[in-house]
Amino acid sequence: MKDNIQAGKPLAPNPLNNPKVRAFVFQLAVLTLVGVAGWALIDNTVTNLQRLNIASGFGFLDNTAGFGIVQTLVAYSEQSSYGRALLVGFLNTLLVAAIGIVIATVLGFTLGIARLSSNWLVAKLATVYIETVRNVPLLLQLFFWYFAVLRTLPLPRESHSLFDMFFVNNRGVFMPAVHVEGSSLLLVGVALFGTVVAIGLRYFIKSQDLPSGRLVLAGRLAPVLIFLLPLLVFFVAGMEFQVEVPALRGFGFRGGWSFIPELVALVLSLSIYTAAFIAENVRSGILSVSKGQSEAARALGLPPGRVLRLVVIPQALRVVIPPLTSQYLNLTKNSSLAVAIAYPDLVSVFSGTVLNQTGQAVEVIAITMTIYLSMSLLISLFMNWYNRHMALVER
Amino acid sequence: MSDHFVRTQSSPTLLPPSSRLGVLQWMRENLFSSWANGLFTVAGLYLLTLAFPPIFNWAFLSAVFTGQDGSVCRADGVGACWAFIDAKFNQFVYGRYPAGEQWRVDVTALLGIAGLAPLLVPNRLPKQWFVGFLLLVFPFLAFVLLYGGTAGLVVVETSDWGGLMVTLVVAVTGIAASLPLGVFLALGRRSKMPVIRILSIMFIELWRGVPLITVLFMASVMLPLFLPEGMSFDKLLRALIGVALFSSAYMAEVVRGGLASVPVGQYEAAKALGLTYPQMMSRIVLPQALTTVIPGIVNNFIGLFKDTTLVLVIGLFDLLGIVQSNFTDPAWISPQTSTTGYVFAAFVFWIFCFSMSRYSIYMERRLETDTQR
Numbered sequence: 024m025k026d027n028i029q030a031g032k033p034l035a036p037n038p039l040n041n042p043k044v045r046a047f048v049f050q051l052a053v054l055t056l057v058g059v060a061g062w063a064l065i066d067n068t069v070t071n072l073q074r075l076n077i078a079s080g081f082g083f084l085d086n087t088a089g090f091g092i093v094q095t096l097v098a099y100s101e102q103s104s105y106g107r108a109l110l111v112g113f114l115n116t117l118l119v120a121a122i123g124i125v126i127a128t129v130l131g132f133t134l135g136i137a138r139l140s141s142n143w144l145v146a147k148l149a150t151v152y153i154e155t156v157r158n159v160p161l162l163l164q165l166f167f168w169y170f171a172v173l174r175t176l177p178l179p180r181e182s183h184s185l186f187d188m189f190f191v192n193n194r195g196v197f198m199p200a201v202h203v204e205g206s207s208l209l210l211v212g213v214a215l216f217g218t219v220v221a222i223g224l225r226y227f228i229k230s231q232d233l234p235s236g237r238l239v240l241a242g243r244l245a246p247v248l249i250f251l252l253p254l255l256v257f258f259v260a261g262m263e264f265q266v267e268v269p270a271l272r273g274f275g276f277r278g279g280w281s282f283i284p285e286l287v288a289l290v291l292s293l294s295i296y297t298a299a300f301i302a303e304n305v306r307s308g309i310l311s312v313s314k315g316q317s318e319a320a321r322a323l324g325l326p327p328g329r330v331l332r333l334v335v336i337p338q339a340l341r342v343v344i345p346p347l348t349s350q351y352l353n354l355t356k357n358s359s360l361a362v363a364i365a366y367p368d369l370v371s372v373f374s375g376t377v378l379n380q381t382g383q384a385v386e387v388i389a390i391t392m393t394i395y396l397s398m399s400l401l402i403s404l405f406m407n408w409y410n411r412h413m414a415l416v417e418r
Numbered sequence: 419m420s421d422h423f424v425r426t427q428s429s430p431t432l433l434p435p436s437s438r439l440g441v442l443q444w445m446r447e448n449l450f451s452s453w454a455n456g457l458f459t460v461a462g463l464y465l466l467t468l469a470f471p472p473i474f475n476w477a478f479l480s481a482v483f484t485g486q487d488g489s490v491c492r493a494d495g496v497g498a499c500w501a502f503i504d505a506k507f508n509q510f511v512y513g514r515y516p517a518g519e520q521w522r523v524d525v526t527a528l529l530g531i532a533g534l535a536p537l538l539v540p541n542r543l544p545k546q547w548f549v550g551f552l553l554l555v556f557p558f559l560a561f562v563l564l565y566g567g568t569a570g571l572v573v574v575e576t577s578d579w580g581g582l583m584v585t586l587v588v589a590v591t592g593i594a595a596s597l598p599l600g601v602f603l604a605l606g607r608r609s610k611m612p613v614i615r616i617l618s619i620m621f622i623e624l625w626r627g628v629p630l631i632t633v634l635f636m637a638s639v640m641l642p643l644f645l646p647e648g649m650s651f652d653k654l655l656r657a658l659i660g661v662a663l664f665s666s667a668y669m670a671e672v673v674r675g676g677l678a679s680v681p682v683g684q685y686e687a688a689k690a691l692g693l694t695y696p697q698m699m700s701r702i703v704l705p706q707a708l709t710t711v712i713p714g715i716v717n718n719f720i721g722l723f724k725d726t727t728l729v730l731v732i733g734l735f736d737l738l739g740i741v742q743s744n745f746t747d748p749a750w751i752s753p754q755t756s757t758t759g760y761v762f763a764a765f766v767f768w769i770f771c772f773s774m775s776r777y778s779i780y781m782e783r784r785l786e787t788d789t790q791r
Binding site for chain 1: 463630632642727760763
């Protein structure tokens with residue numbers, strides 16, 4: 024070394040001190056470690072499966088399931104395949120999530136605004152609700168609704184009723200069904216068409232109005248397009264509808280729409296629980312809009328309704344929507360608690376019954392996890408898109 | 419001469435009109451400020467009169483507080499069956515842990531509190547000692563005390579553990595194991611090395627994307643398949659591994675937020691001083707990052723504490739599990755037993771979670787004033 028310095032040559036750097044080399048070596052080491060661990064796991068699993076004589080592969084999805092499911096949205100019988108059972112479970116999960124999300128959003132927004140109310144009593148009631156519900160485990164609330172409330176309801180003979188049309192008993196909730204003669208799909212199609220037209224129109228009017236400064240609100244056309252158009256088609260086409268009221272026959276109710284108690288308990292507890300979290304998101308969103316914004320809008324002469332709609336809410340939504348989406352995701356994931364009260368959701372049907380019957384733990388758990396994972400990835404993709412769309416354009 | 423008048427004393431102060439004073443004024447402002455608000459107040463009061471008397475009656479007036487068995491609770495019109503809680507209280511806390519050995523659980527809890535309390539309350543005690551004790555000494559002490567097998571302590575199998583004790587063991591182990599794991603994952607996610615970053619992101623998103631129930635199912639049915647033949651895990655340990663992996667992903671996201679909140683200048687200054695990466699992280703960045711995310715960690719803990727109830731799905735008896743399994747005790751079957759049990763369990767969880775969330779809010783306020791100039 025001394026010779027080098029004396030000769031005026033630069034020191035040959037130790038390659039281990041080169042950050043690039045170090046990073047490469049480190050990454051290679053980690054990759055090898057992960058690879059070896061993964062290989063060991065797979066090797067162990069394969070040996071164990073062979074030892075236990077468990078079949079592998081996804082062929083089992085075509086085998087006959089042989090068990091019944093209490094609630095099915097698509098045709099399913101004991102002769103259907105495991106794959107069909109998976110679909111039934113998945114749709115049941117989506118059903119719970121969809122109903123739960125709607126109720127939780129409405130309840131959550133109401134509570135969030137109520138907690139900020141200038142009315143002392145209303146604000147305190149909302150606070151008590153939020154702080155109670157948020158701090159008690161969801162599973163406990165689910166058990167409470169299912170075992171302590173719904174299971175102790177009277178028998179169908181003595182069920183609680185409202186207008187003799189809605190019935191509540193320990194077999195579930197029953198309500199009148201509306202059947203449309205002819206094709207109800209046509210009406211749904213017309214409504215969807217109306218929605219698309221309304222959205223398009225809104226964008227068009229916005230692009231025309233904003234540069235000119237006029238404000239013709241396209242929002243008023245939307246209800247006409249979405250609700251009145253199908254109604255018009257209904258009358259023009261001369262369709263008829265009938266209401267089928269559930270009635271007591273033998274030991275239970277027949278006819279109408281019925282909801283099994285497991286579904287009711289799950290939806291109740293999920294929406295009550297999630298609403299408390301949504302309320303907190305809404306509250307912080309509204310608080311995040313600075314007072315100067317609404318004051319400035321008022322100073323510009325906007326009436327109070329437009330101050331809220333055009334200035335406060337768009338800014339509050341920017342803060343509210345990302346946590347709101349993750350609450351929706353939480354609700355969907357939490358619907359897997361269904362397994363605890365045997366509501367036939369994805370986990371209960373597939374990771375429960377199918378797993379027990381086939382013993383193919385690896386495949387079953389992998390499929391279940393993949394489904395949940397793809398749902399969350401889809402929602403986070405949407406969230407990223409939305410955040411970019413809504414992000415403040417700063418200097 | 420001059421006809422102007424200058425007052426030399428201040429006029430006597432008058433009280434505001436009686437309707438603008440005290441309770442009346444407060445009610446006018448806060449309950450009846452407008453017609454709509456008045457209606458809301460009346461509706462709220464109606465709701466209260468509808469809900470409060472029956473609840474009060476159920477919980478206190480017609481409740482049964484003492485009794486040898488469920489017969490007292492089976493009478494008509496009886497409210498909460500608190501006698502059931504009274505009789506089973508020991509089981510709700512310790513599960514089937516042998517009565518003669520329960521002092522071990524108490525000692526473990528006391529040791530844990532003694533180690534943790536100085537960290538939670540602002541003081542000038544040497545923090546690193548307590549952290550070291552909690553991370554390095556306490557886990558072994560707790561294992562020896564709770565499980566036994568050495569130092570003349572009888573072995574108590576985990577199948578005999580239950581109640582609040584299991585809830586706390588799962589939640590505390592989950593959070594303690596997830597903290598270091600989460601820190602590494604968060605550092606990995608912010609790393610400039612693509613392999614490390616991608617592996618970290620995959621790990622975090624995998625666990626955050628699936629429900630805890632599927633993770634627990636996986637831990638209970640798939641973990642045994644992963645291991646070489648002859649090796650097997652205790653059921654509780656399997657659940658603990660699942661919970662730790664699951665919560666480490668959430669912890670990583672919290673820590674990542676903290677790392678992002680440390681100004682770039684801090685990183686640059688540390689590098690300019692010639693600190694190596696581990697030195698920079700452990701001495702400059704992490705102390706600041708972890709302090710700012712204390713509220714987030716506490717919130718994670720609250721979530722995990724509530725989620726521990728899910729272990730009953732794979733057959734472990736946490737507080738909720740043991741309360742529920744006692745509903746079928748023939749001696750205590752009554753129409754009120756289950757409701758009482760649920761209300762009791764909810765109350766215990768509520769006390770824990772509510773006080774922790776208050777603590778997190780307090781800490782948030784304190785940290786805010788710390789960083790304000």
